[in-house]
Amino acid sequence: MLPFNPGGHSAYQNHVLNLFLEYYPNPDSLPISTWTIIDHFWHLDLSQVDEQMKCKYSIFDPEPRLPSCLLRSMLVSLEFKVISYTDWSAQLKINPLYAILSGFSPGDTPGVGTFYDFINRLWGSDSDLPIFPLLNCASMHDSHGFLRNWFTMKAFLPDYNISKVLLDSAHDAMPIYKYFKRNNIIPFIDLNEKRGINLKYKNDFEIGKDGIPVCLQGLKMKLDGVKVKRSRSKFRCPLADRKNGCTCPNPCSDSKYGRTVHLQNKDNPSLINIPSRDSDEWKNEYNNRTSSKDVTNVKRLITNTKTATTVLQETSIAVFIAS
Numbered sequence: 001m002l003p004f005n006p007g008g009h010s011a012y013q014n015h016v017l018n019l020f021l022e023y024y025p026n027p028d029s030l031p032i033s034t035w036t037i038i039d040h041f042w043h044l045d046l047s048q049v050d051e052q053m054k055c056k057y058s059i060f061d062p063e064p065r066l067p068s069c070l071l072r073s074m075l076v077s078l079e080f081k082v083i084s085y086t087d088w089s090a091q092l093k094i095n096p097l098y099a100i101l102s103g104f105s106p107g108d109t110p111g112v113g114t115f116y117d118f119i120n121r122l123w124g125s126d127s128d129l130p131i132f133p134l135l136n137c138a139s140m141h142d143s144h145g146f147l148r149n150w151f152t153m154k155a156f157l158p159d160y161n162i163s164k165v166l167l168d169s170a171h172d173a174m175p176i177y178k179y180f181k182r183n184n185i186i187p188f189i190d191l192n193e194k195r196g197i198n199l200k201y202k203n204d205f206e207i208g209k210d211g212i213p214v215c216l217q218g219l220k221m222k223l224d225g226v227k228v229k230r231s232r233s234k235f236r237c238p239l240a241d242r243k244n245g246c247t248c249p250n251p252c253s254d255s256k257y258g259r260t261v262h263l264q265n266k267d268n269p270s271l272i273n274i275p276s277r278d279s280d281e282w283k284n285e286y287n288n289r290t291s292s293k294d295v296t297n298v299k300r301l302i303t304n305t306k307t308a309t310t311v312l313q314e315t316s317i318a319v320f321i322a323s
Contacts, residue, residue, distance in 0.1 A: 001063045002054050009045040012068070012103050016042065019105065023096040034097070037079045041101050046072050056121040065110050069103035070118045073110075076101050083155045085115045119157070142170035164188065166286060177269035188285050191270070191277070205261050207268075210277045213261045216252045221261060223276050231265035233276055 005011065016038075024030065030038075046068040053067040076098060077088040092099050092109035099106045140148075146167065164186045167176075172192040180187045193209050205213045205221075213221045213235050221235035237258025240246035246258040253259035263272040275281040 001061060002057050002059060003050045003064055003066055005047055005050040005066055005068065008047040012047070012072075013042060015103060015105075016100055019096070019100045023100065023106065030097075037076075038101065040079070041072065041076065044072070044075075053121065065114060065118075066103065067118065067121075070110065070115065073098075073102035073104070074115070078152065083152055085156065086112045088112075089115065142168070143173055143176070146171055146176075164285065169193070172270055174270055181265075181269060186275075187269075187273070188282065189270075189273075190286070207263075207271050211271045211273050212276060212278050213263065215259065217248060217250060220278070223279060224260065226274055226276070228274065231274060233263045233265075233272065233274060235261045235263065 007014070020027075049068040049071055050066055057064055073088075073092070077083075077085075077091075080091075080098065082088045082091055088098075089110065089112040092102065092104065093107075096106040099109050102109075104110070162185055165180060166188040167190070169190040169192040172189050176189070177187055191209060191211060205215065208214045208220060212223075215221055215237060217239075219238045222238050223233065224236040225234045226232070227234075237246055237248065237251075237253070237260070239248040240256070240258030245256040246253070248258070251258065265272050265274055273282070
């Protein structure tokens with residue numbers, strides 16, 4: 001069977017209201033911090049996930065758990081700082097609040113295998129749905145939130161291999177580049193121009209705001225090859241080619257081919273990126289940044305849902321997405 005949720009988010013709210021009063025007749029027994037979490041999920045509409053995920057199920061399958069409930073349950077587990085699906089599955093069985101907030105009934109909760117099955121379906125989804133969503137306080141800097149989210153995800157999904165990471169300029173920090181380098185991960189990170197970009201490279205050429213060397217005439221040089229194993233990129237004179245030579249009125253090299261510059265990634269991993277920021281590979285990857293990783297306001301949650309409370313408008317959500 002396919003996921004079917006005709007009641008949408010209202011059905012979830014009715015579910016929470018009915019079961020909550022049954023299991024918690026004295027609401028004052030819960031701390032304020034728990035009420036904050038309850039308020040978040042009361043307003044967070046994930047019902048569109050059920051429709052978007054239909055293509056990943058078969059009409060011949062047994063009736064599935066609603067994808068919106070499984071995704072919500074993953075979020076709830078993070079709010080309550082349970083970082084293992086095995087532990088979370090056990091907690092769902094013994095803690096009615098966790099089950100109710102997820103959208104399940106106490107005594108009828110999914111096992112750990114159901115969560116991993118859901119993750120596999122997300123990996124194979126064409127809908128750009130989040131693989132690993134995590135709520136953060138909006139006051140937390142994006143780079144700090146990323147580190148928390150990244151290592152939490154690694155704890156949850158230790159066997160998942162990440163080969164590329166696409167991040168915005170808030171993550172343009174040397175320790176982040178060095179970490180990815182050590183772990184053989186290719187970073188696609190926008191440069192933070194507020195820090196000032198232009199600098200002398202080996203006391204000769206400047207590197208521009210996009211990480212590309214600028215010749216002595218102020219022209220952006222052309223990429224002329226990359227040696228990935230040596231983490232080195234080669235750039236050449238923008239006014240020269242092998243057929244016609246250099247047409248610059250003030251050439252900076254006697255070579256017919258014009259001046260060349262080799263950039264070593266190790267000299268400045270932030271500015272000197274492989275692939276280079278003016279390459280087609282970089283542009284194609286970075287144009288898809290929002291479908292690989294984004295830190296966005298909950299108002300623009302991946303499912304295009306909208307929230308109605310000030311509390312949620314002041315909350316950020318970090319999502320890792322399979323593309």
